[in-house]
Amino acid sequence: MKYVRCALRFSESMIHPIHRFIEDHDAMVKDQLLYGNRTNAVDSFLFYGEGKMDAYASALDRVPQIRDYEVTPISTTESDVETFYAYVKQGPNETDERLFGAFTRDGVITASPVEFLADGSARLTVVGGSTALSSALDAVPDGVHVDIDRIGEYDRYEGVFDPNLTDRQYNALLTAFETGYYELPRQGSIAEIADKMDCSTATASEHIRKAERKIIERFVAHTTR
Incomplete structure (x- = not known):
């Protein structure tokens, strides 16, 4: 079984408002999508965050696409960085629909977590057969550029401690x-x-x-x- 580790880089018109908030402000140290599903055209996500929890919640308030959310504190580190979970429900948009379709198709699985970085990109690992992985990458919509970091045989321990070396x-x-x-x-x-x-x-x-x-x-x- 193969895996592809890649980064998705969004054009200005396609970047999610929360990802733009992370890119434009220093309030967040880390934002990771842990789990997600879709029911009745509503996306439900569980995020893990490190940074300023209130600033993150305020950013969620300003996004019309987000229908409901709950932010739960975990702890505060020695460097005063807050850690928290965010449960978010949002209505779909065209970019999310096409990305969801690309990476949830038959034969591929997106491994948790998906990490959203300060440069506005998303970093993820996709697992599956060679043909299915190629089809998934080909299905990524225009306006989203894929940078492939690594391709290889999947090992579930590979991402436990992953410093993302080139x-x-x-x-x-x-x-x-x-x-x-x-x-x-x-x-x-x-x-x-x-x-x-x-x-x-x-x-x-x-x-x-x-x-x-x-x-x-x-x-x-x-x-x-």
Whole structure:
């Protein structure tokens, strides 16, 4: 069984008002869609959020498409970031309808969570057979651009701790590990890593630093929760 991890980037006319709120304000640290279903042309969603709960609720109030919602606090972190759940019911629109159709078709499953990022994009993992996955991606409506991050055999543990490394960042860390760069005492060098990656030492060092930062950021966020 295959999976595709990708990011959806919306044109200005197709971005959801809540996603625009996340993009335009610093009130939210994290917004994740955990579960969703559809009954009688009404979409019901459960979100997990980190940020300013009241600001998020006020943004929901301003969206005519949203028919009802309930925001439930969970806790406040040491850095004063509020964590909460949001149960949202909304009427469908054309973009949501077409995206829902693309990623709920026969042969594919969208793995939880779907994460909405500060740049207005949505990051998700879709699981299924190769043909069905290709059909799902082809069905994404015009105005929504798909950036594919990774394709491979699905492993349910793959997303438990996922720092979202690029392929080059992952390869840099793997090469560093195999070279002995993380041994105590250190055995490998940036020059050796760069040579094996066929790139400059500056590029190899940059890939490693960015990968390490992503891993630490994700680890801190994961363990804080």
